[in-house]
Amino acid sequence: MSVNHYSTDHHHTLLWQQQQHRHTTDTSETTTTATWLHDDLKESLFEKSLTPSDVGKLNRLVIPKQHAEKYFPLNAVLVSSAAADTSSSEKGMLLSFEDESGKSWRFRYSYWNSSQSYVLTKGWSRFVKDKQLDPGDVVFFQRHRSDSRRLFIGWRRRGQGSSSSVAATNSAVNTSSMGALSYHQIHATSNYSNPPSHSEYSHYGIYFSF
Amino acid sequence: MSVNHYSTDHHHTLLWQQQQHRHTTDTSETTTTATWLHDDLKESLFEKSLTPSDVGKLNRLVIPKQHAEKYFPLNAVLVSSAAADTSSSEKGMLLSFEDESGKSWRFRYSYWNSSQSYVLTKGWSRFVKDKQLDPGDVVFFQRHRSDSRRLFIGWRRRGQGSSSSVAATNSAVNTSSMGALSYHQIHATSNYSNPPSHSEYSHYGIYFSF
């Protein structure tokens, strides 16, 4: 069985065919029979080595600030709604990613004022449990090159290099596949406070669904 | 150098003069050049011998319930706003106290449903560290007799009697001085839960600043 494979420079191409069977569950998960995209069609965003807290009982993943602000700008909605200041509304969204099997994972993504940090919360612990992630394991994020609404999440075990070609097992390298609804504002009237504005944005195509 | 001095029955009077220089810092602390109030102007409220948890990593001081409800009634704001039920708003406040040097200490004060207890949380650990408080040391609270919005916090080392007159050192007896903003509601829309209602209130003059 062949496996997809993580490459930071996208030189590896696997031939996958796509055949999606989606069914929504109570946890808003979506499953597909796995078929895959060429790695060339995916752009690497960033990766993070998981801390004990990231895989422990805190049920959250801290997204390093520079990556969060570059790739998942939370206040983009404010820009789009012509409310450029950071007063006091619209924050917290759902981000959907497809994993290596084509399964969709939807996470709440928000900014915590108190710690000045960006986090994935709701849904994250299910991902950790499903993949049996441990401290030191790595998660990485990608997006589709031609449809930036499509986000992918992959993971690999600690000690597994990011650029090696390996056979498919449950423990080697896993990349996400399949596009999904990706950028949802979840509470137009929630009282999350705003993250700090930052002028540098990536070309990530923000897509809001209300 | 003379020192202020704690007395539970206020029979001791020291002549202090008042001269306040306030400047706000990032941590919302206020410092003053120390000059003092007559002890006669201060009313003792209560004191507590600190437990290991009070000075440890839990970063909180448990206020004995009977004292908390008598002197620092949390739900007074609900009464004043005619919202008598305990639905889901207005709770958690900031209490400001002046210490023996005139420095202002602002603590978050709230009720913990899980332990049915009243606690000082945010800011408390800084006070413990600054005063180098250890288990068995005593903290005590006072308020100004004619301006009940003014709260004072003092402390003494364990084994130091509360009614002895001692010379001023860092380790003997320390009483607070100088009034300060004292009773702040911090989040009108915060989601702290309400403490249980209790019908007996002191005559403590609640003062809210928004």
Added chain:
DNA sequence: TTATACACCTGAAGT
């Protein structure tokens, strides 16, 4: 009851 979610908080480390 237990697990999850949520916003808040602190200390340590880096800059």
Added chain:
DNA sequence: TACTTCAGGTGTATA
């Protein structure tokens, strides 16, 4: 020094 980041926590609410 002051400031930022973030790992590791908290209490509370909800299911």
